[in-house]
Amino acid sequence: MKRTLAAGAIALSTLALSACAGFTPLYGRPGVEGGLTSIETVAAEGRGGYLLREQLDDALGHKQGDPAVYKLYFSVKEFRFARGVRLDNVANRYELRMTVDWRLMDAKSGKEATNGKTDVSVTYDSADQPYAAIAAQNDGQERAATEAARKIQLDLATWLAAGKKKPAA
Numbered sequence: 001m002k003r004t005l006a007a008g009a010i011a012l013s014t015l016a017l018s019a020c021a022g023f024t025p026l027y028g029r030p031g032v033e034g035g036l037t038s039i040e041t042v043a044a045e046g047r048g049g050y051l052l053r054e055q056l057d058d059a060l061g062h063k064q065g066d067p068a069v070y071k072l073y074f075s076v077k078e079f080r081f082a083r084g085v086r087l088d089n090v091a092n093r094y095e096l097r098m099t100v101d102w103r104l105m106d107a108k109s110g111k112e113a114t115n116g117k118t119d120v121s122v123t124y125d126s127a128d129q130p131y132a133a134i135a136a137q138n139d140g141q142e143r144a145a146t147e148a149a150r151k152i153q154l155d156l157a158t159w160l161a162a163g164k165k166k167p168a169a
Helices: 002-018 032-037 046-060 130-161
Strands: 039-042 070-085 091-106 112-125
Touching: 032 039, 032 046, 032 130, 039 046, 046 070, 046 130, 070 112, 070 130, 091 130, 112 130
Parallel strands: 039 070
Antiparallel strands: 070 091, 091 112
């Protein structure tokens, strides 16, 4: 009985692994990782732009001082909406929407290689104490920047993996 179960488990695991044949992870494609590290980000104005640039620098892995093949320009728009209201009509829960319009430019020619728009929405609680409310809002902004950077990184990696079209020089 135990041998039959073991043989069945081995057969099922072999079948499951054979379904993975031909799968290539996004970062396993030639040029994706090297392409991402060749992108230099240019910060947008404001705290949201600064936070997003920091997250993108970490996500893309560009080393300062290395020559950039591409430059990533972006603009950040943030909107805050009250979502939870107490009985005394004071908001205690907010939604922060961050919209990022980005353009990837060829560093030498200055021509646009690709572009995109990324939308992120996060929520956070707001406390009655002023410092706690500011800290909660800042935390929401940091989480939104982290999520936006992740989405932009995936868009760029997908573009690189699909055989990017280089801008005409």
